Amino acid sequence: MNFIDIILKKKNKQPLTTEEIYFIVEQINKAPDYQYGALLMAICLNGMDKRETADLTNAMLYSGDIIDLSEIKGIKVDKHSTGGVADTTTLVLAPLAASCGLPVVKMSGRGLGHTGGTLDKLESIPGFNISLTREQAIKQVNNIGVVIMGQTGKLCPADGYLYKLRDVTGTVQSVPLIASSIMSKKLAVGADAIVLDVKCGSGAFMKNIDDARELAKTMVETGKRLDKRITALITDMDQPLGNNIGNTLEVIEAVEILKGGLKGDLYEVSLALGSEMLVLGDIAENTQQAREMLDENIKNGKGLAKFRELIITQGGDPSVLDDYSKFKQPLVSKEIYLEKGFVEAFDTEAVGRASAALGAGRTSYDMPIDYSAGIVLNYRKGDEYDGKKPFAVMYSDDKYKIKDAEEIFVNAVKTGKNRGEKTKPVIQVIR
Numbered sequence: 469m470n471f472i473d474i475i476l477k478k479k480n481k482q483p484l485t486t487e488e489i490y491f492i493v494e495q496i497n498k499a500p501d502y503q504y505g506a507l508l509m510a511i512c513l514n515g516m517d518k519r520e521t522a523d524l525t526n527a528m529l530y531s532g533d534i535i536d537l538s539e540i541k542g543i544k545v546d547k548h549s550t551g552g553v554a555d556t557t558t559l560v561l562a563p564l565a566a567s568c569g570l571p572v573v574k575m576s577g578r579g580l581g582h583t584g585g586t587l588d589k590l591e592s593i594p595g596f597n598i599s600l601t602r603e604q605a606i607k608q609v610n611n612i613g614v615v616i617m618g619q620t621g622k623l624c625p626a627d628g629y630l631y632k633l634r635d636v637t638g639t640v641q642s643v644p645l646i647a648s649s650i651m652s653k654k655l656a657v658g659a660d661a662i663v664l665d666v667k668c669g670s671g672a673f674m675k676n677i678d679d680a681r682e683l684a685k686t687m688v689e690t691g692k693r694l695d696k697r698i699t700a701l702i703t704d705m706d707q708p709l710g711n712n713i714g715n716t717l718e719v720i721e722a723v724e725i726l727k728g729g730l731k732g733d734l735y736e737v738s739l740a741l742g743s744e745m746l747v748l749g750d751i752a753e754n755t756q757q758a759r760e761m762l763d764e765n766i767k768n769g770k771g772l773a774k775f776r777e778l779i780i781t782q783g784g785d786p787s788v789l790d791d792y793s794k795f796k797q798p799l800v801s802k803e804i805y806l807e808k809g810f811v812e813a814f815d816t817e818a819v820g821r822a823s824a825a826l827g828a829g830r831t832s833y834d835m836p837i838d839y840s841a842g843i844v845l846n847y848r849k850g851d852e853y854d855g856k857k858p859f860a861v862m863y864s865d866d867k868y869k870i871k872d873a874e875e876i877f878v879n880a881v882k883t884g885k886n887r888g889e890k891t892k893p894v895i896q897v898i899r
């Protein structure tokens with residue numbers, strides 16, 4: 469088989485055979501980067517059909533370890549978000565779903581660029597340990613029903629290689645490449661069922677509903693071809709999901725939801741995803757029953773108690789749940805005022821970048837982050853802003869960072885005469 473023939477075939481819009489797709493993955497570290505760059509661009513421009521996408525997913529899946537979770541009793545349901553701003557659903561729904569009896573093994577990632585990462589949020593809890601072995605994770609789930617941790621083993625090294633190349637060759641935006649990248653990693657963590665949260669809007673990879681729908685449908689079909697129970701929700705990322713952006717701030721917002729004192733878009737999306745998880749995990753018969761179970765465990769405190777148990781088991785200080793001043797505190801803050809008017813639109817990606825500029829995010833993997841940095845929004849799309857209260861408050865350890873972040877933020881929010889549509893947080897469910 470010849471790599472150049474495969475590039476030419478895709479350049480000429482022909483589907484690749486299963487053997488050719490496995491060959492592409494086998495040649496990683498043998499064929500030169502420039503051939504992969506050319507092939508990725510041809511895929512990006514000419515696409516792949518559903519069978520090719522499933523083959524690429526499978527080939528990348530088998531390029532590394534597959535975690536065996538069979539020692540955990542019950543149906544293991546994983547959840548994945550394509551990435552957004554103030555997207556803290558895992559911290560709400562992992563303990564909440566576990567409190568309803570669903571075994572939850574969540575392998576999460578760190579934030580990069582404008583998006584936040586669950587591991588960074590959890591590490592803002594003093595002492596919280598995200599580095600567990602497979603054996604420790606299995607023991608913990610069998611004991612308390614939930615674990616949230618970093619990846620163990622060498623999962624999908626082929627995706628690691630291709631993703632890095634895509635990042636520098638302008639080939640990230642491609643439905644088959646994104647779908648196979650996400651699905652290969654989800655399948656490698658050994659779950660029986662998967663709930664996908666496909667973000668759509670100015671803070672997401674998929675900026676419009678047609679692209680988001682195509683990505684969601686492709687991932688659902690790929691999962692089904694590979695015998696997984698799978699559901700995708702398309703959810704709104706035309707504004708930050710929660711009102712708090714930044715690691716500690718997002719943990720606090722999740723805790724407030726678990727305490728029962730906070731509703732809103734983050735609550736809605738968390739419960740919608742959690743309901744699908746309980747149904748796929750055979751804990752509830754339908755999403756309405758599942759939602760009632762989740763809501764009940766917020767009201768009776770079982771969800772919060774499970775989060776406390778999770779923190780204690782993973783070495784964290786649970787007293788932060790009762791006293792937020794136990795989190796690292798920021799050194800400086802600034803109230804941000806904007807032009808009066810209706811909140812018409814957010815450039816959500818830029819809001820995420822403003823939070824990163826305050827110190828909450830990183831632009832390279834090894835950069836330290838400031839857990840207390842971030843932004844609290846007081847207004848959402850469709851609200852009327854009268855200019856009396858600050859529109860937002862920024863927190864950081866560095867007043868110069870606040871200056872940079874403010875400049876990004878004020879250009880990222882549009883207030884004006886038109887009452888912006890209040891968007892629905894859950895746009896569509898694809899089963």
Ligand code: URA
Binds near residue numbers: 650
């Ligand atoms: N997340 C992934 O893991 N891969 C992509 O290609 C895009 C988002």
